[in-house]
Amino acid sequence: MSFRHALLVPFLAAPAIAMAAPSADLAMVQKHLQGVETMTAAFAQTDRSGKVLTGTLTLKKPGKIRFQYEKGVPILVVADGKSLWFLDYSVGQKQRWPIGGSPLGILLDPSRDMSKIATVVPSGSPDLVAVDAADPKHPEYGRISLVFQRNPAAPSGLMLKGWVTLDSQNNRTTVKLSNQQFNHPVADNAFRWNDPVRATGKK
Numbered sequence: 398m399s400f401r402h403a404l405l406v407p408f409l410a411a412p413a414i415a416m417a418a419p420s421a422d423l424a425m426v427q428k429h430l431q432g433v434e435t436m437t438a439a440f441a442q443t444d445r446s447g448k449v450l451t452g453t454l455t456l457k458k459p460g461k462i463r464f465q466y467e468k469g470v471p472i473l474v475v476a477d478g479k480s481l482w483f484l485d486y487s488v489g490q491k492q493r494w495p496i497g498g499s500p501l502g503i504l505l506d507p508s509r510d511m512s513k514i515a516t517v518v519p520s521g522s523p524d525l526v527a528v529d530a531a532d533p534k535h536p537e538y539g540r541i542s543l544v545f546q547r548n549p550a551a552p553s554g555l556m557l558k559g560w561v562t563l564d565s566q567n568n569r570t571t572v573k574l575s576n577q578q579f580n581h582p583v584a585d586n587a588f589r590w591n592d593p594v595r596a597t598g599k600k
Contacts, residue, residue, distance in 0.1 A: 398520055420512075422526050426545060427511040429553035430504070434458055435583040436557070438574040446571045454574065458498050460505045461588045476505060477588045486593045500541035500562040503530050520544065526555060539564040 401541040415579040423441045436456040442464075443449050462481075464474040471487040483492040483500050496502055503509060516531035524547050548556040559573040 408477045417523070423511055423515060424526065425553055425555060426515070426517070426526060426528050427556075429545065429551075429555040430509075430511070431459060431559075432552040432580075436577060437542050437581070437583070438557075438577040439574045440464065440559075443557070443571040443573075453585060455587050455600045456466075456504065457583045457585070457588070458507050459507060461585070461587055462501065475588055475590050476501070477590070479516050482499070482590065484593050489593045491593055497543055498538050500530075500539040500564065502538070503541060518542075523547075525558075537565045551577075581587060 414497045434457070436454070438454045439451070440454045441449055441451050449464055451463055452470070455465070460476055460478040462474075462476045466472055470586040471485065473482075473486070475484070476496055476560050479496065481494045481496050481501065483507045483537055485491070496505055503511075503514070503573060508509050511528075511530070514532050516527050518527050518529050520527040526545040526547065528543045528545075529540065529544070532538050542561045544560065545555040547554060557574060559571070560572050561572075564570075
């Protein structure tokens with residue numbers, strides 16, 4: 398089974414098998430997420446049309462994440478501790494969401510109680526742990542399926558390998574990670590950004 402298949406299958410199957418979640422693995426995932434204060438990684442992002450973009454991910458808790466896309470891609474996704482922003486420098490536009498109002502919120506809030514929003518689902522491999530998460534009180538926030546690989550060298554024995562998100566408009570995005578590095582110093586200015594509206598002179 399390819400990693401892409403292993404990443405997608407649990408997400409698609411989650412509604413039918415949610416009751417089969419092993420609590421030990423969910424507790425391990427919770428402990429891992431609480432133990433990761435910072436993370437950097439290379440990412441490959443695939444949208445629903447099959448387009449692939451690559452770049453560098455930088456995460457710092459609480460509430461900060463940056464997707465720096467490859468050279469020539471005029472977009473930036475960044476959370477600055479308060480809001481999650483989608484910035485398009487080619488047309489001078491920006492969109493804002495509360496951090497908790499995005500499927501990525503589960504990665505950014507170490508105090509989130511996983512047992513209330515997440516279930517472990519079969520991954521197809523004993524080396525993988527797959528978790529499907531959605532806020533039942535806020536379906537408009539979308540869903541996320543996280544895939545972890547068991548790795549004793551990683552925080553709490555798990556290595557985040559990627560995720561699949563489904564937003565409120567049913568747009569599916571797959572992200573695969575590589576070269577993960579945990580809990581190294583990350584400066585807060587890594588999450589600053591230039592306003593695309595000002596950059597293009599738009600009002």
